Amino acid sequence: MWRKLTLKHLLAFVTVLLISAVVVSSISAQDAEVPTETPTVVPTIEPTATAVPTEIPTQVPTATPTVVPTVAPTEEVVAPQAVVPTATQVVSAAAVLTVSRSEPAAITAGQSATLSVIGANFTASTTVRLVGYGFLNATLVNSGAITASLPSALPAGVYSIEVSDPTNGTVTAPTTLTVNAAAVVATAVPTSTPLPGEPTLVVSNFSASPAAIYPGGTTQLTFAVVNVGSRTAQGVVVSLGDTAFTPANGQASITLPDLDPGAAYAITLAAMAPSDAAEGPQSIGLVLTSRDFSGQTYTNNATVSVVVAAETKGESQVVLDSYQVNPSSAAAGDTVTVQALFKNTGTETADQVLVQLDSSNGVLIAGANGNAFSIGSIAAGGVAPLTMSLVVASDAQAGAQAQSFNITYLQDGESKQTTSSISLQVDSVVDPSPLLLLQSYSTGQDDPLNPDQQFTFEMTLQNAGAVDLSNLLVTFGTVSSSSSSSSSSSSSATETATSSTTTTSSDSFAIYGSGGTMLIGGLTAGDTASLTQDFIVASGLSSGIHSLPITLQYQTPDGTTARQSLNASVFVVVPPTLRITNTSTLDDTLTAGTEYTLSVKIANQGSAAVALREMLVTGENATISEGAATVLDPMDADDDTTKTVTFTPDAAGTYSLTVDVDYVDDLNQTRTISQVFTGEVSEAVTQRRPQRPTTAPTTQQDTSVDLGRLLLGFLGIGG
Numbered sequence: 058m059w060r061k062l063t064l065k066h067l068l069a070f071v072t073v074l075l076i077s078a079v080v081v082s083s084i085s086a087q088d089a090e091v092p093t094e095t096p097t098v099v100p101t102i103e104p105t106a107t108a109v110p111t112e113i114p115t116q117v118p119t120a121t122p123t124v125v126p127t128v129a130p131t132e133e134v135v136a137p138q139a140v141v142p143t144a145t146q147v148v149s150a151a152a153v154l155t156v157s158r159s160e161p162a163a164i165t166a167g168q169s170a171t172l173s174v175i176g177a178n179f180t181a182s183t184t185v186r187l188v189g190y191g192f193l194n195a196t197l198v199n200s201g202a203i204t205a206s207l208p209s210a211l212p213a214g215v216y217s218i219e220v221s222d223p224t225n226g227t228v229t230a231p232t233t234l235t236v237n238a239a240a241v242v243a244t245a246v247p248t249s250t251p252l253p254g255e256p257t258l259v260v261s262n263f264s265a266s267p268a269a270i271y272p273g274g275t276t277q278l279t280f281a282v283v284n285v286g287s288r289t290a291q292g293v294v295v296s297l298g299d300t301a302f303t304p305a306n307g308q309a310s311i312t313l314p315d316l317d318p319g320a321a322y323a324i325t326l327a328a329m330a331p332s333d334a335a336e337g338p339q340s341i342g343l344v345l346t347s348r349d350f351s352g353q354t355y356t357n358n359a360t361v362s363v364v365v366a367a368e369t370k371g372e373s374q375v376v377l378d379s380y381q382v383n384p385s386s387a388a389a390g391d392t393v394t395v396q397a398l399f400k401n402t403g404t405e406t407a408d409q410v411l412v413q414l415d416s417s418n419g420v421l422i423a424g425a426n427g428n429a430f431s432i433g434s435i436a437a438g439g440v441a442p443l444t445m446s447l448v449v450a451s452d453a454q455a456g457a458q459a460q461s462f463n464i465t466y467l468q469d470g471e472s473k474q475t476t477s478s479i480s481l482q483v484d485s486v487v488d489p490s491p492l493l494l495l496q497s498y499s500t501g502q503d504d505p506l507n508p509d510q511q512f513t514f515e516m517t518l519q520n521a522g523a524v525d526l527s528n529l530l531v532t533f534g535t536v537s538s539s540s541s542s543s544s545s546s547s548s549s550a551t552e553t554a555t556s557s558t559t560t561t562s563s564d565s566f567a568i569y570g571s572g573g574t575m576l577i578g579g580l581t582a583g584d585t586a587s588l589t590q591d592f593i594v595a596s597g598l599s600s601g602i603h604s605l606p607i608t609l610q611y612q613t614p615d616g617t618t619a620r621q622s623l624n625a626s627v628f629v630v631v632p633p634t635l636r637i638t639n640t641s642t643l644d645d646t647l648t649a650g651t652e653y654t655l656s657v658k659i660a661n662q663g664s665a666a667v668a669l670r671e672m673l674v675t676g677e678n679a680t681i682s683e684g685a686a687t688v689l690d691p692m693d694a695d696d697d698t699t700k701t702v703t704f705t706p707d708a709a710g711t712y713s714l715t716v717d718v719d720y721v722d723d724l725n726q727t728r729t730i731s732q733v734f735t736g737e738v739s740e741a742v743t744q745r746r747p748q749r750p751t752t753a754p755t756t757q758q759d760t761s762v763d764l765g766r767l768l769l770g771f772l773g774i775g776g
Contacts, residue, residue: 153178154225159218161254161287163235170207171318172234173257173285174218178225179203187234188217196319199261202285204319213238254287258345260359261321269364272334275305276363279325282345284316290347290355291315297328298342298358305329316347334365371404373468375435377477386482387449390492390521392424395445395479399464401435407466407473408434409725412443415461420481421447423495427626429602435466451494451521455485465725470668470691472725491613492522493529495623496585505628505724509596511569514605516625518577519585529577529611533590534562536608536620565603566592566627580611600631600723630722634663637716637732640699646737647712652682652705655734657716659689660697667692668721672700678712678738679704689718706738 156176164170172193174185178200185195185205190212193205203220218230263280270276284290296310297303304310305327313322328341343359378400387393401407414421414428422428424446432441461478498516506512514533520526539557562568570591577586592605607623641656657674661667669689674681684702692698706712713735722728 154183154220154222154228156218156220156228156230159230159232159234160257161234162232163237163253164207164211165239166211166213166236167209167239169209171287172205172207172218173254173287173318174203174205174220174230175201175257175285176203176220176228177201178222179220180222180224182224183220183222186219186221187211188219188229189214190216198259198283198285202257202259202283204285207234211236255353255355256284256288256290256316256318256347256349257286257355258290258293258316258347258357258359259283259285260343260345260361262323263361265361265363269366270330271366272330273332275327275329277325277327278341278361278363279323280361281321281323282313282316283321284318287318288349289315289317291349293322293345293347295324295326296344296346297326298344300328300340300342301331301334302328302339302341303331328363330363330365336365336367338362339365371437373401373405373407373435373437373466373473374403375399375401375407375410375464375466375473375475377462377464377479378440380479382479382481386484388484389449389451389453390494391449393421393447393449393481395447397443397445397479398440399432399435399443400440401437403468404437405468406434406436407468409723410435410441410464410466411725412445413463413465414445414447415463415476418458418460418478419450420453420458420460420483422450423624423626424448425622425624427602427604427624429626429628431602448494449481449483451492451496451519453483455483457481458483467721467725470670470721472721472727490522491524491526491611491619492520493526493580493609493611493621493623494519494521495607495625498625500627504728505630505722505726506594507630507632508594508598510594511591512594513589513591514566514625515587515589516607517585517587518580518609520580520582523582524614525579525581526611526613527579529580529586529609531575531577531588532560532608532610533568533573533605534560534608535606535622536560536610560608563604563606565595565598565629566605567595569593594629598629598631600629602626603629628724630724630726630728632722632728633661633665633667633720633730635667635718635720635730636660636662637718637730639734641701643736646739647706648741649706649708649738650741652703655684655702655704655714656699657702658697658699659692659718661692661694664694666694670719670721670727673717673719674702675715675717676704676712677715678707678710679714680707681714709738709740712736712738 154176155178156174158175160173160175161170172185179197179202180200181197183195183197183203184192185203186192193207195203195205197203213236216234216236218232218234219227220230221227259282261281261283263278266277266279267274268276282293282295293313293316294310295313308327311324311326313324316322326343330339339362341361341363343361345357345359346354347357348354376399378398380395380397383394383396384391397412399410399412410432412430412432414423416422416428426446428447430443430445432443435441458481459478460481461476463474463476465472465474467473496517496519498514500506500512500514502510502512518529518531537559539559560574562573568590573590575588575590577588580586603626604624605627607625609621609623610618611621612618636659638658638660639655640658641654643653643655647653657672659669659672668691672687672689674685681702681704684700687700689698689700702714702716704714713733716732716734718730718732719727720730
C-alpha cells in the first residue's frame with residue numbers, strides 16, 4: 058500500500074514539474090523581449106539521484122524530466138533551455154533590414170571578441186542583441202556591416218543574434234553564436250588561442266575628386282578599408298577590379314599595413330575613365346585581398362562610382378606663349394630676328410594659323426620674307442615655333458617699343474582672330490650710313506589676287522639714312538654678280554652696270570609694259586620716291602603668300618656702289634570653280650501674284666574641296682517666302698547640291714533673283730560668289746463673269762384677225 062501511494066505521488070509531482078516548466082518557459086520568452094532585464098542563462102542540470110525512486114514503474118515516461126535548480130534572487134525564475142537558431146524575421150510592414158551572415162560562429166568563454174554582422178540597410182541607430190543575454194555595444198561600419206563587442210564574461214551557450222532598427226525593423230540572423238566553455242586540462246594552457254573566423258574587408262567613407270569627369274579623365278578615389286572580420290588581415294592589397302577604368306599615373310595597386318578586427322585605413326587610388334565612357338554614373342570595381350595568420354588568402358570585392366559628364370564643345374585659342382628678339386636692341390633699318398613660340402591654349406584644334414605683322418604700330422616692317430607667316434595647324438594644348446625676319450622702321454622711336462601681331466586661324470571652318478605683341482628696344486641712329494626702306498606698297502586691289510590677274514604694283518621707297526644717294530636703280534627681280542671677286546659692298550658703279558651682273562625675274566609675277574628696271578636717280582636723306590610696275594599673276598600659282606623680289610643699286614657720296622635686296626609679300630588666292638545654275642523650268646514670262654519655285658544647283662567643278670557656309674537669296678520685284686537663307690556644308694571636288702527657293706513676283710515688269718554663295722578661302726577670309734536670275738512678269742488676268750444673252754420677247758399674233766382679213770378680200774369688201 059505504501060509503495061502504491063509513493064508512485065502516485067511521484068507521478069503527480071512529475072506532472073506538476075512539467076506544467077511549471079512550460080509556464081516558466083513561456084514567461085521567459087516574453088520577458089526576453091524587454092532589453093532592460095537580462096535573464097540568467099542556466100545550463101541544463103541533470104536530475105540528482107534523490108529525485109528518482111529506485112524502482113520506476115513501466116507507466117512512467119522514459120524522457121528524463123528537467124529539474125529547475127535554485128536560481129539566484131531575481132525578479133523571475135528562468136528555465137534553462139537550448140536556443141534554437143531561426144531565420145524568421147520579425148519586422149514591421151515597411152521593414153527593409155536584412156542580415157545575411159555573422160562572424161565568428163563560435164568563441165571560447167572568458168575571451169573578448171568582436172562580432173561582425175553582414176547585411177543591408179544598417180543605420181547609426183541599429184542595435185545588436187544576443188537573445189538570452191542582452192544588448193551589445195554596436196559600431197556602424199557602413200550600411201552593409203556592423204560590429205559588436207563580445208564581453209569576456211559571456212556565459213557558455215548558444216545564442217540567437219537579433220538585429221533591430223527603429224526605422225527598418227527587426228531581423229534574426231540566420232546564424233548563431235556558440236560560446237564554448239573554457240576547457241580545464243592538466244597540461245599547460247597555451248598563451249593564446251586563435252579565434253575562429255576570417256578577415257573580411259569592406260570599403261567605407263568613399264569620395265571621388267573630382268566627382269564628375271569627362272571621358273578619358275582621371276579622378277582620385279579616396280576611401281577607408283575596414284576589417285569587419287574576426288581575424289587580423291595581413292598583406293592587404295587594394296587594386297582595381299573588373300572595370301573599364303584603368304590605373305592612372307602608373308599606380309596599379311596599394312599595399313596596406315595589417316588590419317586588426319574593426320581597424321580601418323584610409324587610402325587614395327587614381328583611376329582613369331575610358332575615352333568612350335558613357336555619360337552618367339559609372340561603377341568602378343575594387344578588389345581587396347588579404348591573408349590571415351595561417352597564410353590562408355581571402356578576396357573581397359567592393360564597388361564605388363563616379364559620374365562621367367558629357368563632353369562639351371570647346372574653343373581653340375592661339376596666343377604668343379614666348380619670344381626672343383635677336384639682337385635684343387636694334388636701330389632703325391636694322392634687321393631683327395624674332396623667334397616666337399605660339400600655343401593653342403584652347404580645347405579644339407586651330408587650323409591654318411597665320412601670323413601677320415600689324416602695320417598700325419610702325420615699329421617693325423616687312424623683312425626679306427615679308428610680313429605674314431603661315432604656321433599650319435596647332436592641336437589643343439600644342440605649340441608651334443616660328444622665326445620671323447623683320448626690319449626696324451625708319452621712323453621708329455628710340456626706346457622700348459611694342460609691336461603687335463594679328464593671329465588668324467580656323468576652328469571648324471569658322472575664322473577666328475587674336476592679337477599678341479612683343480617688346481623691342483630701338484637704338485638711336487648715330488652712324489650716317491645709307492638706308493633705303495620699302496615704306497609702303499600696294500597691289501591696287503582690296504582683295505587678294507587670283508591667278509592670271511593683272512595688277513599694278515605701287516611702291517614708295519624712303520632714304521632713311523643720313524646721307525644722300527645717287528644713281529638709284531630699282532630692279533624687280535634678283536640681281537647677282539657673275540664674278541666671284543665682286544660684292545654688293547665693294548663693286549664699283551662701272552662693274553654694277555656692266556654685263557657682270559645677272560637679273561632673275563620672279564616666277565610668280567610676270568612683268569609686262571616695261572623691262573622691269575627703273576632709274577630713280579638721286580635720293581636725298583629723308584626723301585621718298587614712288588614708282589609703279591604692271592604685273593600678271595602666274596596661272597599655275599597656288600594660294601598663299603608669295604614674295605616679289607626687289608633689288609636696289611645705288612652710289613654713296615664717297616663713290617661706293619651698294620646693292621640692297623627687298624621683298625614685298627603679295628597675297629594670292631585660287632578661287633574655287635563654283636557654278637550656280639537653275640535646274641527648274643520657269644516660263645519666260647511669269648504672272649504677278651503667282652508663287653514659283655527656283656531650284657538652285659551649286660556645283661564644285663574644281664579639284665579641291667570648298668568650305669561653303671551659306672546661300673543668301675534676295676529679290677527685286679519679287680517676294681521670297683522660303684529659302685532666303687540656307688546653311689551649306691563643305692563641298693568636295695566634283696560634288697554638287699541643290700537648294701530650292703520659293704518666290705512670288707510682285708507686279709508686271711522685270712524681276713531678278715540674286716543668289717549669293719558665301720565660302721571661306723585659303724586665307725581664312727569669307728568670300729562670295731553671286732549669280733543673278735532675271736525674267737519678265739505680266740499682270741494677272743482678271744476673270745470676268747459671262748453675261749447671259751438677252752432674248753427679245755416673242756409677240757403672239759392673233760390668227761383670227763388674219764383670217765378675217767382674208768375673207769373680206771375674197772368678198773371684195775376690204776383689203
